[in-house]
Amino acid sequence: MSALLPSIPAIALVGVEVSFQSAARTVTVxxxxxxxxxxxxxxxVVGPTGCGKSTILNVVAGLxxxxxxxxxxxxxxxxxxxxxxxxxFQADTLLPWRNARDNVAIGLLFxxxxxxxxxxEAERWLARVGLADAASRYPHQLxxxxxxxxxxxQVLALDPKILLMDEPFxxxxxxxxxxxxxxLLSLWSxxxxxxxxxxxxxxxxxxxxxxxxVMSAGPASHAVADYRVNLPRPRDxxxxxxxxxxxxxxxxxWLQLRHEVRQRQDASDAA
Amino acid sequence: MQRDRRKPRRLWPYQLLxxxxxxxxxxxxxxxxxxxxxFFGKPVLVVxxxxxxxxxxxxxxHLGVTILETLIAFSSGTLLGVGFGMWLGLSxxxxxxxxxxxxxxxxxxxxxxxxxFALWFGLGIWSKVALGxxxxxxxxxxxxxxGIKEVNPILLANARxxxxxxxxxxxxxxxxxxxxxxxxxxxxxxGMAFVGAVVGEYLGSAQGLGYLILQAEGVFDINAVIAGxxxxxxxxxxLDTGVTLLERxxxxxxxxxxxxxx
Ligand SMILES: Nc1ncnc2c1ncn2[C@@H]1O[C@H](COP(=O)(O)OP(=O)(O)OP(=O)(O)O)[C@@H](O)[C@H]1O
Ligand SMILES: [Mg+2]
Numbered sequence: 001m002s003a004l005l006p007s008i009p010a011i012a013l014v015g016v017e018v019s020f021q022s023a024a025r026t027v028t029v030x031x032x033x034x035x036x037x038x039x040x041x042x043x044x045v046v047g048p049t050g051c052g053k054s055t056i057l058n059v060v061a062g063l064x065x066x067x068x069x070x071x072x073x074x075x076x077x078x079x080x081x082x083x084x085x086x087x088x089f090q091a092d093t094l095l096p097w098r099n100a101r102d103n104v105a106i107g108l109l110f111x112x113x114x115x116x117x118x119x120x121e122a123e124r125w126l127a128r129v130g131l132a133d134a135a136s137r138y139p140h141q142l143x144x145x146x147x148x149x150x151x152x153x154q155v156l157a158l159d160p161k162i163l164l165m166d167e168p169f170x171x172x173x174x175x176x177x178x179x180x181x182x183x184l185l186s187l188w189s190x191x192x193x194x195x196x197x198x199x200x201x202x203x204x205x206x207x208x209x210x211x212x213x214v215m216s217a218g219p220a221s222h223a224v225a226d227y228r229v230n231l232p233r234p235r236d237x238x239x240x241x242x243x244x245x246x247x248x249x250x251x252x253x254w255l256q257l258r259h260e261v262r263q264r265q266d267a268s269d270a271a
Numbered sequence: 272m273q274r275d276r277r278k279p280r281r282l283w284p285y286q287l288l289x290x291x292x293x294x295x296x297x298x299x300x301x302x303x304x305x306x307x308x309x310f311f312g313k314p315v316l317v318v319x320x321x322x323x324x325x326x327x328x329x330x331x332x333h334l335g336v337t338i339l340e341t342l343i344a345f346s347s348g349t350l351l352g353v354g355f356g357m358w359l360g361l362s363x364x365x366x367x368x369x370x371x372x373x374x375x376x377x378x379x380x381x382x383x384x385x386x387x388f389a390l391w392f393g394l395g396i397w398s399k400v401a402l403g404x405x406x407x408x409x410x411x412x413x414x415x416x417x418g419i420k421e422v423n424p425i426l427l428a429n430a431r432x433x434x435x436x437x438x439x440x441x442x443x444x445x446x447x448x449x450x451x452x453x454x455x456x457x458x459x460x461x462g463m464a465f466v467g468a469v470v471g472e473y474l475g476s477a478q479g480l481g482y483l484i485l486q487a488e489g490v491f492d493i494n495a496v497i498a499g500x501x502x503x504x505x506x507x508x509x510l511d512t513g514v515t516l517l518e519r520x521x522x523x524x525x526x527x528x529x530x531x532x533x
Contacts, residue, residue: 061428061432063428063431063432081431081432082432083434085432086432087428087429087432089425089428089429091425092425093425093426093428093429095426095443095444095447096524096525097447097451097524106430106433106443107433107434109439109443110430110433110434110435110436110439111434138523138524139524140524140525154433155433158433158434
């Protein structure tokens with residue numbers, strides 16, 4: 001339905017450039033990056049390591065303001081932290097002195113909920129990510145995958161319109177990863193959020209996304225290709241890998257990605 | 272962090288044996304005057320002295336004074352250290368402004384302040400408390416200051432994304448992070464408060480364990496000096512055990528000091 005309406009993009013990056021000053025020289029990480037995400041769209045971004053994928057998310061989150069270019073969120077220029085976005089960071093972000101329930105509840109407390117209401121809501125979210133039994137455990141008592149789930153619950157509990165995810169499942173074993181990917185898809189299908197999902201696993205990107213964006217090798221990285229994934233939903237990430245459409249798309253994107261990874265290697269060999 | 276889960280070997284019988292043989296050696300050497308007992312004391316006389324102090328109850332007054340001084344110095348020094356540490360940690364301008372003074376004060380051997388405090392606050396407990404506070408303050412202050420500055424920026428970014436105001440950040444991120452540093456420096460700061468009290472007493476006072484030792488030294492009663500040292504050591508061990516228990520309760524979320532799962 002919404003595709004028929006002239007909708008304002010949830011996220012619109014136009015000509016974004018980001019540079020970092022490091023030890024007397026300036027490194028341009030992103031240059032001329034243009035990227036739009038429609039409301040309710042699931043966009044995956046793949047690219048060689050160090051090309052600036054996390055940097056894109058930091059820009060969309062409003063934690064980093066670009067040196068040039070525009071960042072529009074639902075049509076309005078972004079100023080300060082992006083209030084519409086939830087951000088699942090690449091690194092661990094749980095507070096070690098709070099148990100799982102209190103970690104999930106903290107964002108709700110910031111939003112002004114009473115401690116009691118926040119704790120109840122947190123318990124509900126923990127149950128939805130399959131951690132009802134772990135509510136009283138502290139981060140050091142949780143496995144890597146459990147920590148990611150808690151962090152996911154923490155972000156989703158605030159019901160953000162935009163979800164930014166930075167390689168959330170890269171540290172998990174294959175089985176757990178497939179499990180969490182399916183969980184994520186079923187959560188997402190009921191919530192219609194706009195998602196930017198960073199990964200360097202191409203199969204994961206195709207299995208999850210509506211679109212797969214390939215970044216060029218850094219420095220001065222930008223989007224070099226934008227593939228639409230026309231695979232039917234709901235998807236099962238394991239089964240969909242077996243379909244011929246999937247395999248064909250994967251082959252096509254892989255050739256491009258390999259080219260970018262090679263370029264990156266050539267660049268570092270030259271340096 | 273990995274914990275050694277092997278069953279610890281039972282060492283205490285050997286530790287006891289070692290203790291016994293050292294005391295035995297001391298006894299033998301001084302009894303036959305291979306070591307002059309005037310300078311080295313005699314274990315039996317030390318025990319007699321301890322028994323005399325405890326049975327007459329006279330030692331408890333001194334012990335109470337020293338512990339009172341230690342606790343006051345410890346708590347006020349910690350409060351001041353946390354307050355200033357948080358303030359300077361959160362305010363780069365104030366930190367830059369006061370930096371040279373703090374460096375200088377920290378470099379100064381603070382025990383030399385004892386005579387000045389004696390002049391200012393007299394020979395009662397307050398000059399000892401003041402010395403203890405200065406010792407504790409800096410240890411806590413530097414821990415909190417460093418802890419605040421080294422709060423993981425990712426934790427802060429995450430909290431900001433979750434909607435934290437700067438007030439929220441202080442209360443929910445900086446404050447617990449700072450406290451965890453205070454707790455991990457508790458052993459040092461309790462020890463420092465104790466040192467402050469005893470050294471202060473030793474340099475001039477009318478009561479306290481330091482005074483007891485000073486008095487014994489004045490009449491060359493080496494056995495009483497050693498007995499005083501024994502009480503000091505036991506007292507320090509007791510304080511340290513108390514801190515360990517407190518730490519277990521408060522820092523349970525730290526992997527390395529987490530209690531065993533029940
Ligand atoms: N704060 C910073 N200061 C200086 N350089 C930075 C900073 N943050 C990132 N960079 C540099 O920017 C480049 C892109 O970093 P980014 O973290 O976005 O890469 P990435 O694509 O997410 O990599 P990975 O796949 O390994 O996570 C890297 O070369 C990195 O060294
Ligand atoms: Mg990254």
